[in-house]
Amino acid sequence: MTPDPRIARFIEAHHVLTLATHADGLSHCCNLFYAYLPQRNAFVVTSSDKTLHAAHLRENPKVAASVVLETRTVGKVQGLQIRGTMRPPEAEEKAEIKKAYLHRFPYAAVMDLELWVLRPDYMKLTDNRLGFGKKIIWEAQNL
Numbered sequence: 835m836t837p838d839p840r841i842a843r844f845i846e847a848h849h850v851l852t853l854a855t856h857a858d859g860l861s862h863c864c865n866l867f868y869a870y871l872p873q874r875n876a877f878v879v880t881s882s883d884k885t886l887h888a889a890h891l892r893e894n895p896k897v898a899a900s901v902v903l904e905t906r907t908v909g910k911v912q913g914l915q916i917r918g919t920m921r922p923p924e925a926e927e928k929a930e931i932k933k934a935y936l937h938r939f940p941y942a943a944v945m946d947l948e949l950w951v952l953r954p955d956y957m958k959l960t961d962n963r964l965g966f967g968k969k970i971i972w973e974a975q976n977l
Contacts, residue, residue, distance in 0.1 A: 836875055837972035841959045844914055845870045845901065849938070851877065851916070853952075854898040855890035862886050868952075869938040871931070877916075877952040878923075878935045880942065891950065895919045899952060911962040918954035927951075 836842065854863045864887050866879040877899075881888055891897070897920045902913040923931045931951060936943055955974040962968065 836872060837954075837957055838959075838970050840961070840970055841914065841957055841972055842870075842872050844912060844959055844961075845877075846872075848901045848903070851879070851899045851901045851952075853879075853887060853920075855887045855894070856896075857890040857893035860890075862890060867939055869935045871934050874927075875954065876931075877954070878931050879950050879952065880935060880945065880947045881950060883948050888948075888950075891920050895921050897952060908966070909962050911960065913960050915958045915960075916952070916954045917956040918952055920950055920952045923949055923951050 849867055850865055851868050852863055852865050854861065856862070864881075864885070866881060868877045868879050870877055897916075897918060899916040899918075900913060901916075903910070905911060928949070931949055932947060935947065935949065954972075957972045959970040960967065961970065964970075
């Protein structure tokens, strides 16, 4: 099930998410460039397997993330909160996922890409342009 088109448009308009992980009693966050695949409702990032968040993901694939529009104008505040799971791509989707990431970030072609896929099961978009504190919520079926 795809999210509300307003959520998808917000995701497409941005390119950095803040990822929060937790494992072994330690929480951690980091910022990652992402490509969004609307047909899969999935975020694709690249990150070294040697990072703390990658170690966390191997222990606990449950994550939270956010994408925000930074502004001081209260009437323009927008932000997306995400919960889901994050894992390396399945073998059959690796080519599509890599192509999508490189389409968004062509300079990454010179990197050794270690791809990860965030599959959301909950997203909440706050969009003050629609009214102060207006929220649009998407939840996956069968949680």
